[in-house]
Amino acid sequence: MSDQTLSSDTADIAANLAEIQQNIDKACAAVGREPSDVTLICVSKNHDADHVRNALVDGRRVFGENRVQEAAGKWPGLREEFPDVELHLIGPLQTNKLKDAVALFDVIETVDRPKLANALAKHRDATGDCPDLYIQINIGEEPQKAGIALMDADDFITDCITRLKLPIKGLMCIPPVDEEPAPHFALLSKIADRHDLAIRSMGMSSDYKAAIRLGATHIRVGTAIFGSRGY
Numbered sequence: 083m084s085d086q087t088l089s090s091d092t093a094d095i096a097a098n099l100a101e102i103q104q105n106i107d108k109a110c111a112a113v114g115r116e117p118s119d120v121t122l123i124c125v126s127k128n129h130d131a132d133h134v135r136n137a138l139v140d141g142r143r144v145f146g147e148n149r150v151q152e153a154a155g156k157w158p159g160l161r162e163e164f165p166d167v168e169l170h171l172i173g174p175l176q177t178n179k180l181k182d183a184v185a186l187f188d189v190i191e192t193v194d195r196p197k198l199a200n201a202l203a204k205h206r207d208a209t210g211d212c213p214d215l216y217i218q219i220n221i222g223e224e225p226q227k228a229g230i231a232l233m234d235a236d237d238f239i240t241d242c243i244t245r246l247k248l249p250i251k252g253l254m255c256i257p258p259v260d261e262e263p264a265p266h267f268a269l270l271s272k273i274a275d276r277h278d279l280a281i282r283s284m285g286m287s288s289d290y291k292a293a294i295r296l297g298a299t300h301i302r303v304g305t306a307i308f309g310s311r312g313y
């Protein structure tokens with residue numbers, strides 16, 4: 083990468099982050115919330131360490147990755163430069179990657195089935211290690227989508243908290259791409275309220291403003307910060 087590219091990249095990402103922060107401030111003001119109550123998770127999947135570093139240099143410290151292996155290649159090096167990073171796993175976790183994920187991530191947002199919850203509890207009992215956890219809800223009841231089914235959500239949340247004593251801090255969802263997201267965000271907030279869970283991770287590049295109006299405490303934004311991932 084030439085210096086030219088690097089510096090225009092840096093300026094672009096700083097400008098994107100400034101614009102997003104303004105939008106966060108506005109969305110909060112519209113509903114009487116404090117901007118400091120909304121955490122921007124910079125979703126760095128499919129972007130290399132040099133590109134991601136621009137957001138770190140701009141002062142951002144909370145990042146999301148959706149694959150354990152990709153994060154394992156990218157983040158140990160970046161963490162040496164920026165030790166106070168908080169890294170969130172936002173993609174599906176297979177139990178055979180659990181050990182690596184626990185070692186690498188500060189938060190796992192995608193606890194979505196009893197098998198994974200049990201494995202996390204077992205690993206915690208054996209090692210004492212467990213990151214903060216959010217439960218992913220299949221909020222749009224989509225057959226192919228990850229997340230605990232809506233009709234099983236209340237029992238699953240209760241089981242994770244009371245029987246397994248897992249550190250469940252909140253809920254996470256990804257609404258169906260082709261539907262109005264607002265009702266889904268409202269429903270996630272309602273389920274979180276029911277279980278006294280403070281954290282609601284919802285809203286991406288296209289809908290984070292609506293998510294904030296409906297109670298998001300964590301928004302996960304990739305494209306609007308880093309540009310297209312070139313799929």
Ligand SMILES: *Cc1c(COP(=O)(O)O)cnc(C)c1O
Nearest residue numbers: 125148172286287302303304305
């Ligand atoms: C990729 C991804 C995002 C970010 O999506 P953008 O549209 O690029 O902002 C957010 N959440 C999850 C779970 C993702 O996989």
